[in-house]
Amino acid sequence: MGWIITIIIGLVAGAIAHRVLNSRGGFLGSLVVGLVGALVGGELAHLLNLNVTGGLLDRLIVAVLGSILFLFLWRKVFK
Template structure:
């Protein structure tokens, strides 16, 4: 997957994750995209370890895996901050 696909996947999954886990996070669109990209890495790593697959393209499974990773990242981020 190219860098533009990672940005689009990050934006989509970051928006969904921030919608599902409400709270006050500054940063706007750039922070949302970063949350989604980090979530894609986390979700892809965990998903590949348990056999769900990776976040490797712009399909529903990859978006779902990325959203789960982004939710996990947001929960941990808010607990630490």
Template sequence: MGFIGWIIVGIVAGFIAEKVTKSDHGLITNLIVGLIGAFVGGFIADRFGISFVNNALVDTTIIATLGAILVLFIYQKVRS
């Protein structure tokens, strides 16, 4: 997946995580959270031996979204 693909995945993952965690962020923050979530989700999936082979874009978006939700959850707990 190219640079533009990662940007799209980051924005989508950040947006979904924002809605799930009932946060309120802008586009750039969603992108950053989504990209960090992709790294976190990918790291955790790799540690547990989870791999998807069907559709790379959808699979990556799912992993990135779960990672972004985890990042926002931890951020909210630390901040409060």
């Protein structure tokens, strides 16, 4: 069940990041951006000692912020 929730959160986070940064991305692109963003956001939250309790909304916010950061940096490096 944890895998399914993680994939859904990653997909939603990737789709939100694509919308915020006005970029194109299909299903697979949004999923990859969201999953990588969730990892990036989780590590940043850990490094900044943020109290993320692990609830669904907390995980989604961290994943969205990490996805936006990841997609922004990706576009800066590869454009």
